[in-house]
Amino acid sequence: MSKVALVTGGTRGIGAAISIALQEAGRTVVASYAGNVEKAEAFSAATGIQTLKFDAGDFAECEAAVAQISAEQGPIEILVNNAGITRDGTMARMTRDMWDAVIDTNLGSCFNLCKLTFDGMKTKKFGRVVNIGSINGQAGQYGQVNYAAAKSGIHGFTKALAQEGARFGITVNAIAPGYVDTDMVRAVPEDVLGKIIARIPVGRLGQAEDIARGVVFLTADESGFITGSTLSINGGQHMY
Numbered sequence: 280m281s282k283v284a285l286v287t288g289g290t291r292g293i294g295a296a297i298s299i300a301l302q303e304a305g306r307t308v309v310a311s312y313a314g315n316v317e318k319a320e321a322f323s324a325a326t327g328i329q330t331l332k333f334d335a336g337d338f339a340e341c342e343a344a345v346a347q348i349s350a351e352q353g354p355i356e357i358l359v360n361n362a363g364i365t366r367d368g369t370m371a372r373m374t375r376d377m378w379d380a381v382i383d384t385n386l387g388s389c390f391n392l393c394k395l396t397f398d399g400m401k402t403k404k405f406g407r408v409v410n411i412g413s414i415n416g417q418a419g420q421y422g423q424v425n426y427a428a429a430k431s432g433i434h435g436f437t438k439a440l441a442q443e444g445a446r447f448g449i450t451v452n453a454i455a456p457g458y459v460d461t462d463m464v465r466a467v468p469e470d471v472l473g474k475i476i477a478r479i480p481v482g483r484l485g486q487a488e489d490i491a492r493g494v495v496f497l498t499a500d501e502s503g504f505i506t507g508s509t510l511s512i513n514g515g516q517h518m519y
């Protein structure tokens with residue numbers, strides 16, 4: 280029977296490409312989203328992938344969603360924590376609400392869903408977790424203390440949980456995308472984006488599929504010896 284994969288924020292952008300790639304790899308995919316029903320319905324109609332609306336940053340909503348998926352499709356064995364938002368501003372302009380929203384959605388969601396699926400993976404003696412970090416969590420970014428902290432937190436979270444999962448056949452890895460052509464990046468002012476692209480050695484923005492390819496690799500049944508690692512997919516923008 281095909282393994283069940285949950286992709287948070289899996290209905291558009293990078294997440295949509297991940298959902299499609301995992302489906303093509305033979306997984307039963309559930310793609311979650313926060314509130315853009317129109318996009319989610321169009322995505323589901325085009326791909327046949329089940330979509331589910333819940334706030335990945337809210338523990339109680341995650342609990343209900345995981346219970347529903349487990350009852351309808353079976354236990355989640357592949358978890359891609361992709362849901363993310365930005366609320367940019369310099370420290371002078373950043374409010375506590377902007378901080379909380381970004382930490383809860385980007386990092387809190389990883390805790391919520393790993394907490395709710397990890398025991399099931401242990402029982403199965405198989406699990407694949409991929410957390411989507413960011414180049415800006417590795418290198419920092421002006422006006423993004425909240426986002427950089429959340430994404431940097433994801434990288435530490437990944438390495439810690441990988442140690443807990445290793446002897447149960449559960450791998451936990453992160454992908455740190457560079458700048459990828461999605462709604463999130465299209466929101467960046469054009470002149471700023473031009474400067475960013477000039478700093479990417481490959482000479483272009485990434486495509487969502489560039490990231491999805493990494494997720495398929497890390498979640499493959501055969502990838503059991505790769506854990507606690509961060510795969511940078513950024514066109515050479517940040518090498519270390």
Ligand code: NDP
Nearest residue numbers: 288292293312313314315334335362363413458459461463
């Ligand atoms: P998009 O803004 O294009 O899509 C975000 C997705 O996340 C949507 O499906 C959205 O749902 C969902 N989402 C947002 N908040 C929540 C929430 N609270 N609960 C559940 N789902 C939620 O983002 P990208 O595709 O650009 O980014 C995907 C991931 O990759 C993010 O974690 C981002 O930080 C990271 N990343 C992106 C980069 C880029 O250049 N684009 C670079 C580095 C990292 P809905 O459609 O309902 O709004």
